[in-house]
Amino acid sequence: MEWSERVVVRDGVRLVCRDGGGPGPAVMLLHGLAGHAGEWDALAERLAGRHRVVAVDQRGHGASERRPGDVSRAAFVADVVAVAARLGLDRPVLVGQSLGGHTALLTAAAHPALVRSLVLVEAAPRVPDPRVLLAIGAWLDSWPVPFPSRAAAVSFFGGGRVGEGWAAGLERHEDGWRPRFDRDVVVAALAGTVRRSSLPAWRRVGCPALAVFARSSLIPGPDIDAMLARRPPTVAVSVPGTGHDLHMERPEILHELLEGFLAGPG
Secondary structure, three states, X not given: OOOEEEEEEEOOEEEEEEEOOOOOOEEEEEOOOOOOHHHXXXXXXXXXXXXXXXXXXXXXXXXXXXXXXXXXXXXXXXXXXXXXXXOOOOOOXXXXXXXXXXXXXXXXXXXXXXXXXXXXXXXXXXXXXXXXHHHXXXXXXXXXXXXXOHHHHHHHOOOHHHHHHHHOOXXXXXXXXXXXXXXXXXXXXXXXXXXXXXXXXXXXXXXXXXXXXXXXXXXXXXXXXXXXXXXXXXXXXXXXXXXXXXXXXXXHHHHHHHHHHHOOOO
């Protein structure tokens, strides 16, 4: 798949996007915490025949601004709106995994005229739990940075498609392979999701919505139940044999689910 790099600058913050062009309705792909646009490549290739696909390196991640002054939830939402406007995306389908799903949800709630459909991958309007910040910080601290080689990084992240996807988000330095983000920035970016409930925003989502969960989901069962109870029209699917990074593990299944969902009304 041939990507064109597109740069959108909003309030001085540089956002780098991969634009695959293509016909049909636009699909905007939003990665999760500590992720990058490239982790969507396998899914994007499958979507490109029928959609214009745009994958965004969100602020503080990938090739975008590494240390933006604002990492609030409102800033991430405003970035989505700006990218859609600057790239001429007419009512895009928002697809977000984990933190990217939370951004997509808030965007759909705040800008109903902008979003055609919403797809949440391993994301839900969870009950606030500040302990998550400590857990994520500890996980990031466990990374043996710098990794001595790309192969070592692939192995650390579990190997296979998921390991390759995470390793693709690193960059090479003289002393080894390092993340393209700063720990304090991404932890701060998560703070808004764990300190305030997004259930009120979820209730305001008016567009068609698909929620895709892993069989070994990181989303607590009660949070999923509360999510679906508050918005019964939501289409919810659990994908067998998958974990939190199911978009990298089984892109072919996610593609089938997306195309089936997008073929419906809306």
